[in-house]
Amino acid sequence: REIVTPEEIITRTLDPESALASRDALAKTIYSRLFDWIVEKINVSIGQDPNSKQLIGVLDIYGFESFKINSFEQLCINYTNEKLQQHFNQHVFKMEQEEYTREEINWSYIEFVDNQDVLDLIEKKGGLIALLDEACMFPRSTHETFAQKLYTTFKNNKRFVKPKLSRTDFTVVHYAGDVTYQADHFLDKNKDYVVAEHQDLLNASSCPFVASLFPTLPEESSKSSKFSSIGSRFKLQLQSLMETLSSTEPHYIRCVKPNNLLKPAIFENTNVIQQLRCGGVLEAIRISCAGYPTRKTFYEFVNRFGVLGPELLEGSNDDKIACQKILEKMKLENYQIGKTKVFLRAGQMADLDARRAEVLGKAARIIQRLMRTYIARKQFVLVRRSTTHLQSFVRGTLVRNLYECMRREAAAVKIQKNVRRHKARESYLLLQAATVTLQTGLRAMSARKEFRFRKETKAAVHIQARWRCHRDYSHYKNMQRAVLTYQCAWRQRLARRELRNLKMAARETGALKEAKDKLEKRVEELTWRLGLEKRLRTDLEEAKAQEIAKLQETLHDLQLQVEEAKTMATKEREAARKAIEEAPPVIKETPVLVEDTEKVNSLTAEVDQLKALLQTERQATETAKKEHAEAERRNEELMKKFEGAEKKIEQLQDTAQRLEEKATNMESENKVLRQQAVAISPTAKALAAYPKSPFQVCHIPGTCILYKYTLIFIKMT
Numbered sequence: 001r002e003i004v005t006p007e008e009i010i011t012r013t014l015d016p017e018s019a020l021a022s023r024d025a026l027a028k029t030i031y032s033r034l035f036d037w038i039v040e041k042i043n044v045s046i047g048q049d050p051n052s053k054q055l056i057g058v059l060d061i062y063g064f065e066s067f068k069i070n071s072f073e074q075l076c077i078n079y080t081n082e083k084l085q086q087h088f089n090q091h092v093f094k095m096e097q098e099e100y101t102r103e104e105i106n107w108s109y110i111e112f113v114d115n116q117d118v119l120d121l122i123e124k125k126g127g128l129i130a131l132l133d134e135a136c137m138f139p140r141s142t143h144e145t146f147a148q149k150l151y152t153t154f155k156n157n158k159r160f161v162k163p164k165l166s167r168t169d170f171t172v173v174h175y176a177g178d179v180t181y182q183a184d185h186f187l188d189k190n191k192d193y194v195v196a197e198h199q200d201l202l203n204a205s206s207c208p209f210v211a212s213l214f215p216t217l218p219e220e221s222s223k224s225s226k227f228s229s230i231g232s233r234f235k236l237q238l239q240s241l242m243e244t245l246s247s248t249e250p251h252y253i254r255c256v257k258p259n260n261l262l263k264p265a266i267f268e269n270t271n272v273i274q275q276l277r278c279g280g281v282l283e284a285i286r287i288s289c290a291g292y293p294t295r296k297t298f299y300e301f302v303n304r305f306g307v308l309g310p311e312l313l314e315g316s317n318d319d320k321i322a323c324q325k326i327l328e329k330m331k332l333e334n335y336q337i338g339k340t341k342v343f344l345r346a347g348q349m350a351d352l353d354a355r356r357a358e359v360l361g362k363a364a365r366i367i368q369r370l371m372r373t374y375i376a377r378k379q380f381v382l383v384r385r386s387t388t389h390l391q392s393f394v395r396g397t398l399v400r401n402l403y404e405c406m407r408r409e410a411a412a413v414k415i416q417k418n419v420r421r422h423k424a425r426e427s428y429l430l431l432q433a434a435t436v437t438l439q440t441g442l443r444a445m446s447a448r449k450e451f452r453f454r455k456e457t458k459a460a461v462h463i464q465a466r467w468r469c470h471r472d473y474s475h476y477k478n479m480q481r482a483v484l485t486y487q488c489a490w491r492q493r494l495a496r497r498e499l500r501n502l503k504m505a506a507r508e509t510g511a512l513k514e515a516k517d518k519l520e521k522r523v524e525e526l527t528w529r530l531g532l533e534k535r536l537r538t539d540l541e542e543a544k545a546q547e548i549a550k551l552q553e554t555l556h557d558l559q560l561q562v563e564e565a566k567t568m569a570t571k572e573r574e575a576a577r578k579a580i581e582e583a584p585p586v587i588k589e590t591p592v593l594v595e596d597t598e599k600v601n602s603l604t605a606e607v608d609q610l611k612a613l614l615q616t617e618r619q620a621t622e623t624a625k626k627e628h629a630e631a632e633r634r635n636e637e638l639m640k641k642f643e644g645a646e647k648k649i650e651q652l653q654d655t656a657q658r659l660e661e662k663a664t665n666m667e668s669e670n671k672v673l674r675q676q677a678v679a680i681s682p683t684a685k686a687l688a689a690y691p692k693s694p695f696q697v698c699h700i701p702g703t704c705i706l707y708k709y710t711l712i713f714i715k716m717t
Contacts, residue, residue: 002197025191026198033213057248059084059241063255064176064278072189075181076234078174079122082115083238085175085279087245088252089114092284096291103338105292113283115175121159122172129231136191136229143168147183176278192228254279292336292343298323301342305352307359330355508666512659519656526649533638544628551621558617562610569603 001022003010014022064081065074122128131149135141147168154160161171161178168183202214256275259266276282296304298319305326306313312325323342327335330352334345344352 001195022195022198025195028192029198030202030213037213055248057244059245064174064179066177066179070179070181071184072186072230074179075122075128075172075186076231078172078176078179079234080238082118082122082175083242085115086119087242087250088284091250092252093287096287099295100291100343103336103341103343105336105338105343113175117157118159118172118174121154121157123235126153128172129229129235132186132190132231133229136187141187143183143185143187146187150183177274190230192230192233254281289346291345293346294344294349295341296344297341302326305356307363308352308355505666512662512666516656516659519652519659523649523652523656526652530642533642537638548628551617555614555617555621558610558614562607562614565603565607565610569607572603 001012001014001018003012061077061080061084065077067074120127124130128150131153132146135146135149144167147170150160150170151162155162159173161173163169163171163180169180170183171178171180199214202210203216205211205214254276256272258272259268260271302313302319302322306322309326309329312329313322320337324337327337327342332344332348332351334348336343
């Protein structure tokens with residue numbers, strides 16, 4: 001070890017204990033420089049911009065530590081937590097309540113536990129760290145002397161407690177609870193000797209990495225004091241951290257340890273409550289519930305939630321009034337309006353955001369609907385135009401094909417007609433020739449047979465044959481007549497049955513139509529009467545209103561005339577009284593009084609006439625009121641009749657509708673009956689089965705017998 005003095009440099013050997021301490025200090029120094037180098041490399045690797053004015057930092061700290069043996073490390077950790085708790089109190093409690101006071105809103109102050117006295121005990125001048133640094137600077141200081149100095153300095157401090165059965169332990173009443181520290185190794189752990197020999201040795205290393213970790217110190221720092229305190233450095237670093245935190249917007253996440261066994265599914269209520277109380281969570285929750293965690297300036301609030309009431313912003317340049325109107329429209333209660341900001345309780349901002357999202361969603365849906373309508377209509381018009389062109393082309397093609405088919409079919413029908421006519425004529429001519437030839441042969445054969453028969457038989461046989469022929473002919477005639485009679489009777493029966501059904505259907509249809517016509521006429525008549533009554537009522541009300549107005553005007557004029565007459569009479573009486581008082585007491589000068597009396601009498605007569613007229617007008621008014629009441633009563637009766645007529649019209653309309661439905665059903669039934677009658681009628685069957693060709697066999701019932709006997713008769717003749 002080299003000791004620098006003003007006169008010379010003294011080199012002193014170390015004892016084994018000092019050598020071991022120097023070795024440990026060198027190891028600690030190398031470890032510290034390596035740790036700083038790793039941190040620097042990590043910062044470079046993540047791309048942190050050293051010139052950036054904005055950053056996002058995460059500060060992760062375990063929390064208060066309280067073990068059976070608590071040393072210098074636990075004091076630093078608890079000191080850091082006290083500092084962070086003070087920042088939490090400053091940000092959550094003090095600053096928030098100061099802002100409420102500054103904005104002059106209705107607010108009741110909430111008390112909270114302040115740990116500033118603990119920080120003063122640790123970091124203030126003359127505190128724990130200062131006394132520890134002072135003890136480290138004296139070579140003869142021990143842990144007992146350091147503890148005794150603490151007992152003497154802080155014996156009256158509420159946050160410092162001296163245990164009874166220990167000489168080096170001391171207890172600090174932290175914000176989270178009491179922690180007892182053992183001061184046995186405080187001095188050793190607080191010392192951080194930066195030995196110049198160590199610095200020179202490592203700086204001269206042949207390894208470039210080791211040499212870069214220990215650069216050459218400037219001359220000023222080498223001449224300064226070599227003593228360096230861990231507590232002081234930790235205090236400065238903590239102050240730098242707090243300055244960084246104070247310049248940012250902090251967000252706190254409180255972690256709770258559910259149990260001390262470090263096992264899942266175990267929740268210790270007492271331990272968790274103690275952690276919440278120590279962390280100031282309960283006070284924060286109480287302030288959040290009683291306070292207004294959400295706050296916006298007037299401009300920000302109007303800019304964000306102005307869409308909830310755009311009509312309220314028209315013609316208004318005051319953002320504060322606009323905020324008040326928007327909040328009143330949204331019917332919010334838990335809010336306060338300060339000088340420059342709007343304060344909202346928890347949950348109010350979410351409600352406003354939900355309503356804003358709903359309004360924006362409606363607007364977006366309207367825009368989407370219009371755009372989709374435009375796109376769909378555009379596509380529809382295009383498809384319709386294309387469909388029209390395609391339909392016109394297809395219809396043209398189909399019509400041309402149909403025309404070609406119809407032309408070919410007409411030509412084929414014409415060719416078929418001519419061919420069939422030619423074949424039919426050839427067949428007919430061939431049949432006619434064969435028939436003539438057959439008839440000629442048959443007639444010749446029958447003539448020869450008859451001639452031979454007459455020649456061979458006698459006249460009786462000839463007569464008998466004649467008789468038999470006559471009998472067969474008579475029997476044929478009778479059979480023909482019977483067949484015709486039977487056919488006529490059967491057809492007559494079927495025709496009567498069909499006629500009866502048709503008459504019944506026609507009768508029901510006619511009755512329904514007559515009822516429908518009557519109902520329609522009745523509805524038209526009631527509608528016309530209703531319109532007439534409405535017009536009469538309107539005319540009556542107009543006439544009544546005009547008459548009442550005239551009567552009121554007349555009454556008003558009469559009242560004015562009466563008031564004028566009363567005023568004139570009063571003036572005349574006063575003039576007469578004044579004239580009597582001013583006149584001398586001479587009996588001969590009475591003509592003036594006579595003239596005044598006559599005038600008064602005339603005025604009195606006029607007043608009486610006006611009163612009579614007023615009484616007449618009042619009677620006329622009362623008569624008009626009675627007539628008005630009578631007219632209202634008649635109007636009410638007409639309204640009742642009108643309502644009854646409307647009900648009857650509705651009933652008649654329902655009846656007419658039912659009759660129309662019944663008539664429609666009867667018409668459909670008549671159609672079905674007609675179709676059945678046509679299907680059953682033998683005449684229709686006979687007509688349908690009548691042979692179209694003259695060479696086809698006739699299958700009409702009753703005619704086959706006639707045809708057979710006709711052939712027999714032709715053969716016999």
